[in-house]
Amino acid sequence: MAEIAAGAVPSPNIWNSPQVYEIENRAVDPDGLLEAALRRIRPWAGATVLDLGCGTGFHLPMFAREAARVIGVEPHSALAAAAARRVRDLANVAVRVGAAQAIPLPDASVDVVHARWAYFFGPGCEPGLAELRRVIRRGGAAMIIDNDATRSTFGGWFRRWLPRYDPAAVEAFWARQGFSREPVLIRWAFGSREDLAEVLRIEFPAELAEAFLAEHDGCEVDYAVNIWWRRY
Numbered sequence: 760m761a762e763i764a765a766g767a768v769p770s771p772n773i774w775n776s777p778q779v780y781e782i783e784n785r786a787v788d789p790d791g792l793l794e795a796a797l798r799r800i801r802p803w804a805g806a807t808v809l810d811l812g813c814g815t816g817f818h819l820p821m822f823a824r825e826a827a828r829v830i831g832v833e834p835h836s837a838l839a840a841a842a843a844r845r846v847r848d849l850a851n852v853a854v855r856v857g858a859a860q861a862i863p864l865p866d867a868s869v870d871v872v873h874a875r876w877a878y879f880f881g882p883g884c885e886p887g888l889a890e891l892r893r894v895i896r897r898g899g900a901a902m903i904i905d906n907d908a909t910r911s912t913f914g915g916w917f918r919r920w921l922p923r924y925d926p927a928a929v930e931a932f933w934a935r936q937g938f939s940r941e942p943v944l945i946r947w948a949f950g951s952r953e954d955l956a957e958v959l960r961i962e963f964p965a966e967l968a969e970a971f972l973a974e975h976d977g978c979e980v981d982y983a984v985n986i987w988w989r990r991y
């Protein structure tokens with residue numbers, strides 16, 4: 760049985776279906792727009808990078824190519840083990856079990872924190888933000904990727920699923936915390952309709968997933984995201 764660190768936000772998509780989430784990760788942003796935007800905000804060559812809520816470690820190799828050191832932190836022990844297997848040949852990467860509210864790293868020990876669709880979803884994540892202030896060195900930065908529900912096909916689906924989701928309140932929250940918004944319009948590009956269907960079924964309730972599939976042609980979905988970021 761996997762152990763799950765205290766404070767983890769239930770993430771049924773990747774907790775229950777890591778293989779399908781891998782298909783999703785491979786379909787995200789084939790144009791590399793997100794990576795380019797992250798790089799513009801805070802390049803990581805020679806830096807120590809923390810990928811917080813790293814799941815199965817999909818993004819660790821990207822950072823490891825240029826960073827001096829990369830640490831993946833993940834509360835779900837089985838996913839952390841999968842991440843460790845993924846990077847076992849990369850000498851500059853380590854994976855730890857832990858959560859954003861109690862990051863298992865010393866004070867002032869990292870330069871760049873990346874958190875992608877993990878824990879930092881707006882109001883309620885203040886304990887994790889306090890931990891970011893503790894672990895990020897002066898001159899470092901945090902970059903948090905989440906959905907932009909105000910536009911794009913995916914954003915529309917997200918709001919149909921969560922009609923009470925309030926993007927203006929989320930934006931106001933991040934502004935109060937000193938974060939800026941970098942909007943990026945990416946796309947999902949799947950190899951087949953079946954892959955798109957499998958991913959929709961882990962991301963949305965069954966009825967909605969089938970409705971979206973019936974309404975949407977092809978294997979691509981335009982998908983707006985926000986990078987919330989700040990320097991320390």
Ligand SMILES: C[S@@+](CC[C@H](N)C(=O)[O-])C[C@H]1O[C@@H](n2cnc3c(N)ncnc32)[C@H](O)[C@@H]1O
Pocket residue numbers: 766767768769770772773784811812813814815816817818832833834835838857858859860874875876877878
């Ligand atoms: C949707 S997955 C994204 C995983 C990974 N960032 C990626 O892009 O492949 C969300 C992840 O956040 C993790 N998570 C949930 N609560 C967390 C917390 N309190 N601190 C850190 N990570 C958390 C989950 O265990 C899960 O692996």
